[in-house]
Amino acid sequence: MQPHDQILLILDIDETLLYAAxxxxxxxxxxxxxxxxxxxxxYLTDFLNQVSQHYRIAVWSSSSPEYVDAVVDTIFPKWIELKFSWSRERCINRYDPELHEQYYIKDLKKVRRQGYHLERVLIVDDTPRKVERNYGNAIYVTPWFGDQNDHELQLLTKYLLQIRDQANLRRIEKRNWKSRSQL
Ligand SMILES: [Mg+2]
Known part of the structure; x- marks a missing residue:
């Protein structure tokens, strides 16, 4: 992969693209x-249609492989060729001793091993803890539970189209991304 190659955009599923109740x-x-x-x-359909014209798209969820496959079959347009669709089998299981709970991490080392340069990788997730090892690549969205007045994906489309020509995405401060993509 060369620096001018299209950016790999890795999308979370639950509470990021949809709500499975x-x-x-x-x-x-x-x-x-x-x-x-x-x-x-x-705005999910519009988001996928627009962003897939400029980015390589992949999916990474900490849900089961069967669920991820079913979601991909159901909600992604057939003409979008996903670079991969990964489930919890590719996540790392961690234990939080303070909260006494297990949680999953998406470690982009696994993406790098596929030949991608992390300067050209973005990961979108509603749960910062899941990408805690790679916050420099992360865009955090507000978790979505069904609010019909939500504009997050519309804002995200605009933001992603703005930054698509940046050479090193890890250098961009992304925590304030929403204020930079006002409608
Ligand atoms: Mg999620």
């Missing part, structure tokens, strides 16, 4: 995946 909300879901009533985040 155990119990349906007070409106009809957009689709059903396994036992879940699935609601798509506003």
């Amino acid at each position: 155990d119990r349906p909300l007070d409106r009809r879901p957009d689709c059903q995946i396994g036992p879940y009533a699935v609601y798509l985040r506003p």
Whole structure:
């Protein structure tokens, strides 16, 4: 991969692109995946259509492989060729002694081993802890639980189109990304 190559954009699924509810909300879901009533985040289709023209797209979720496959089949347009769709099998299991709980980490070392330069990789997630080893590559979105007035993906589209020509994405301060992509 060369510095001028398209950036690899790794997308989380749950609460980032959609909300998979155990119990349906007070409106009809957009689709059903396994036992879940699935609601798509506003502007999802437009986001995928626009961003995939400028970025290589991949998916990485800490859910099960079956769930990830089903989501990819259901919500991604067929013409978007995903570079990979990874599940929790590629995550690292960590234990937080303070909170007494297990959690998953997405370590971009595994992406680098596929031949990608991390200067040209972005990972979008609603849970900062899952990308704690690679915060320099991360764009954090607000977790989404069904609010129909949410504009996050519209803002994110605009932001990603703004920064797509940057050579080293780790050098960009991304924590304030929303203020830089006002509609
Ligand atoms: Mg998530």
